[in-house]
Amino acid sequence: MENLLKPDFFNTSDDTIKTMMSTVISATLPKTINTKLTKPVNFTLKHIREFDPSGSLSCVYWNISEWIVDGCSVLETNSSYTVCSCVHLSTFALIMQSSRPPESDSLLDLLNLVCVIVGLVFFSLALLTFALCQWSPGVNNVARINICISLLLAHLLFLLTQQFLSLIRPLQVLCAVISGVLHFLFLSGFVWMFIEAVLLFICVKNLSQISSKKREVLSSGFLCVIGYMVALVVVAVSVGLVPEGYGSEHCWIKRDKGFIWSFLGPVCVILALNMILFINIFINLNSTLKKLNAEVSQMKQTKTMTFKTLAQFVVLGCSWVLGFFSNGSKELEILFLILNSQQGTFIFLVYCVFNNEVRQQYRKFFRCLWCELKSNTIKRVLKKC
Incomplete structure (x- = not known):
């Protein structure tokens, strides 16, 4: 009827x-x-x-x-x-x-598409740099590599979902699965950000124990288990408690019943813990600087790493906090879109472009590439002659 x-x-x-x-x-x-x-x-x-x-x-x-x-x-x-x-x-x-939903803003949709694609390109460049460049023995890139992997996959899946939303939305099960995977990927990005803060805290703590042979070390395998299992457990518990909580109109977490806090809750906890860790890091670093027991080069490297990680925390974390207040404001929505989509650009600039060692390796690579191209051009000319 x-x-x-x-x-x-x-x-x-x-x-x-x-x-x-x-x-x-x-x-x-x-x-x-x-x-x-x-x-x-x-x-x-x-x-x-x-x-x-x-x-x-x-x-x-x-x-x-x-x-x-x-x-x-x-x-x-x-x-x-x-x-x-x-x-x-x-x-x-x-x-x-x-x-009725507001009419689609074609300019905003185009901005979103361009920004996400640019962010994905820089995520890929950052991953290639982390994987192929030679780093100092004291530099641990495990957390940064996995942050890039998690956010690259999350942004790529989100972009593809929004582009084909009209085809995906009628398939409720597929839409719910996609929103669950997005929940896992974005959350794992935050867990890895917390792990990087913990690694930095251990590094600063070890500066005051430089004469000691025994150092606190966390294996890469153990970090990978923590980095992905925490996010997986949160998603599994969320599915168990509210199985219908996934698959909103945009194939994301539904807002009714407060289910959105299955994502926002862990994010707020991680941001709070990171803030506590950074306060401790600055206190310990300041204390160690006064004692001057560490090598100057190592101290300088640690200070630089601290400020870079803090900047990463601000850009990656605070852009999501901005999402709390973007409802109804087009200006805040555009700012959230730009900051959130350019996380890969920021990581590439801070950890690759602004790193003197990496810049030197870039120069060496481009010089070799130029010489190779020049050599091939000469060979082709000689063959024609």
């Missing part, structure tokens, strides 16, 4: 999207001519579609050729069902009115 008596027959003054939220039910009393009941009747309608917390629900009944609300009201509601109260019997249904 809900396919025949469509919600469009519910005439309202507001220009809203009307959604049938329940099956159509009918109730009658035989052998009676009374149209009004002395006591209202209450009935519970189960939601057959996802409830939008920002929408408004109306208990309606069918009157000749349209749905109207006269004599009916919403008594109680939650995300799963609604209790309606009516002073008469008829054919009833539950209709949700929600505001």
